[in-house]
Amino acid sequence: MVGIEVELEHMPYAPQIAKWVQHTDDSLKVDGIEYTILTWHDHAKVNLQNLFNNTKPNISTRCSVHVHINALDMTVENIKTFLIYYMVFEKALYNYSGKRWKNIFCVPLNTWFFYTLKNITDFAHFKVWSKYAGLNLETLFRHGTIEFRQMTGNTNALYINTWVNMIVDLKKYVMNTTYEEAVDKVLTMNSTSSYWDLVSDIFKTNASALMYNNFQKDMENCISHVKLAITNIISLNSFLIEEEN
């Protein structure tokens, strides 16, 4: 099950659409409004595209599209596995969803997540998660979901639908593998062909949407980061050499 929030501006006469709920949002200006739906499906996609076509909303940098996937069926091990695969593909996912790597409302895990995954043993560890992370786990406790905040505001329901499908693909893959398998995969993945194999295995028909010039380089960088999270970090703490003189 997937829920979506779509933020729009220049919507002085925001019409009602079936199954969608309207909300005000303080982060939006200029007649901003947010449409949400609890269950994304084909009719919702058609209705949303009709709304875009009929109202011609303006999309500023303040607008975004947030996707929530149901996580009530996920264990802590599933979430940790999800984190591994998400971080491996994080740059590619940001590239698809609107290149908001530097955005302060969806900070990528590759730029701040240094916790050792094996030390996470229960959900309480996620309670202090910041909602402004690109992958938001704070919603586990509010909605029972994982929130993806990366997507830029847009008026293309098909583009949004592909993004949703990628996220669903990722979760399906995670639910059919184990944390140990994920760790093993990351630690042994070191060739271009292994990257292609993994992206095809996970994202199937949507894999081509994740391809771009820097894909391989970005995968390499993300994999190195994930290695920090899945191995025992030899901290530099003791490497700090004082030069008091």
Added chain:
Amino acid sequence: MLQLLSKLTGFDSDPDYFTSSGLYKEANRKFGGTFLIVNDNLSYVDEFVMGENYILSRNTPIPVQTLEVWMPEPGCYKYDKDSYLYLYRKPRRQWLKSFSLGNNYDYIKIYGKKTDVLTDKHIKNIFLDWKQNPDLNKDWKIIKNYIVYKFHVVGKLLGSTIVVLDNNFYQEIVDKWHKNFSITLTKVHQSHEVAENANIPNW
């Protein structure tokens, strides 16, 4: 100045919607207490003074010709002579839109005096290091014969050989340094280099 502030706050797409006082107020909310690139130099911003073409930076007025946000990529940066840190982002204080240490950025000291407290001068040194090549991936650095990935020591230079200290990063070291060094997997643990899970930042 209004044009600069309008662009900086992201309200340039709706020029008729905001008053000039509203723009100054929004600019101060989003950039007061941050570092901005002012006239190609990094400056701490106390505030944009209403109706004036300057900023107050540590109580000193700086006339403004250009304004740019500074959000450096995380990486190993030199902050003083022979002193390095790993700068990373913090997903907090979402309304601050440029560099603000402790709010949207934090750091792990890699090498240098333990007693150092980061000052404006240090942050300006980080800016100069960043400015040399803003697009360069700064996750890898050789510091005092150690190969460092982010804040993690993964190898040690011994003459023309690199001893890999964390075998999980063998492939990365080979990819980056095989042309100039022979690389050995012999794992050398020296007690002063190993401190499991120390200094892990909070998210």
